[in-house]
Amino acid sequence: MFKTFTTLLVIACSCGGYAQVEQEVNPPGYIKSISFQGQTRESQLPILQLGQQLNLEFDALNGDEDDYYYKIEHFDYDWTRSQLMQTEYLNGIDNQRIRDYENSFNTYQIYSHYKLRLPNEQTRGLKVSGNYMIKIYNDFDQLIFSRKFMVQENLASVGVSIKRSRDVRKVETMQSVDIVINSGNMQFNNPAQTVKTVIIQNNNLNTAIRDVPPQYTIGNELIYKYTHETLFEGGNEYFYFENKDIRGANSAIQFIELHELYSNYLFTNVPRFNQPYTYNPDINGNYLVTAIDTEKPYIEADYAWMHFSLLMKELPANQSVHVYGNFNNYAISKFTKMTFNPNQGIYQVPIILKQGFYNFKYVIVDNRTGAISESAIGGSYWQTENDYKVLVYYRDLGARYDRIIGIGEGNSVNISN
Known part of the structure; x- marks a missing residue:
């Protein structure tokens, strides 16, 4: 009997191990x-x-x-x-x-x-x-x-406010997200176990903070005012380019060539991690397809080879530089990897993109672990304007799935101490 119980236990544990994260x-x-x-x-x-x-x-x-x-x-x-x-x-x-x-x-x-x-x-x-x-x-x-x-389902109200870091060692570089969840007519049962949150900066799920429990419960409100658990790097404003006129250079495009497709050569960027913060309006990593003199830009906008370049010393072999943004869902791939040109002392890569307005930044990737450093090149500043979203999940006792009962949004343009 003991042997049978042990066998069933092993089978149950093995089945639980197949719960794969998608x-x-x-x-x-x-x-x-x-x-x-x-x-x-x-x-x-x-x-x-x-x-x-x-x-x-x-x-x-x-x-x-x-x-x-x-x-x-x-x-x-x-x-x-x-x-x-x-x-x-x-x-x-x-x-x-x-x-x-x-x-x-x-x-x-x-x-x-x-x-x-x-x-x-x-x-x-x-x-x-x-x-x-x-x-x-x-x-x-x-x-x-x-x-x-x-x-x-929009059943709970979610208040989001952006603060400077409460840790004085990080006050110049980090932004903290404070959250207040009001359950309204719902009754949270054991919220420390049944309520979960996801905090997303600039629509980037790669850097989202997950599974932070409520810090306090006051009546039907859950309060999150952590010092460390909800901290994000402020980062820096994104670089941008616009090529809605694929034949005409603008403030971000240095020159244009036509071969089989148009090639737009961007001005060479420089690292900003050691420079003072400068406000530059952006759309927080997003992009918009657009083209002049077209009625249907979704089929009339053309593709061009966008040539990115970054003036920086060559990194060790275990690190690589990538172009990063929502144009490819913040994915790191062979298409975004930059190569070092020793003759010019720059990193460069051509990426084929549809006409439009694009935000992007440069990041360093550890080739062994896959870890991404967004601030190693661009720097991190508390003043940076970022969008934040907070999703609130709830699974009542005995329920079979996790509901999303509310969403809150905030922006660091009104950041406070």
Whole structure:
């Protein structure tokens, strides 16, 4: 009997170990300009209210007019698959072909532009809140790329305020996020265990702070006023360029060449980690596709090779420099890696991008651990203007999935001590 119990225990532990944390899959090189937004189209990280519309658009640069299919999956707070069956979270069916696409018009780079709207005739809506992932497959059922999104119920109010660090050693470089969650008509049961938060800076899930428990409970309010647990690097304002006129240089573009495609050479940037903070308006890492003299920029905007360069000494072999921004979902890949040019003493890389307005920064990556340092080149300053979002998850006792019951937003433009 003891042997049987031990065997069952081992099986149970083994099954628990298969709870795999889902990661987003980055697209191949011919998939570009993935735009994933909610109904208000204000963000590259869709966080929508239950019942709102979701928009996914992307370009395929291979010119083959391939067929693509989408699937939707539901996840718990920690991005492991939830216990819900598809019929419990999805109204309708998925694994449907994306039917709305158009080919580019009057462009050097041939591409097909795909659009997906949810809900639609086949997928009529989502039934519950929480974490979701949409996966795009090709004709051979091969996963091309995936993107995360969140759906919330707006049941609790979430107040967010941005403060300078309470730790005097970090007061010049860090920003602290204070949170007040008011449950309203809901009754939180054991909030230290059932309520979880995710704090996101500039729509970048890579740097999000997770699983910080409430510090105090006062009536129906949960208070978070930590010294260290909710600290973010202030970072620096993003660099930018705009090439809506692909044939004309502007303040960020040094010169232009035309070969098979246009090549836009940006002015060489310099590190700013040891310089005084200077305010420079940005859109906090996002991008916008736009082109002059076009009625439909999503199919009339062209692609160009954007040549990035950074004046900096060569790093050790275990470190690399990458171009970083929401234009590729803050992904580190071979396409964003810069190479050192010893003749000019600069790092450089060409990246093919659609016409528009782009924010970007340079980061250093540890090649052994994959750790990203955003401030090693750009510096970190408490004055930097950043957007913050706070998602509040709740799983009541006995519940089978994690709901998102509220979202709060704040901006450091009104930062205080």
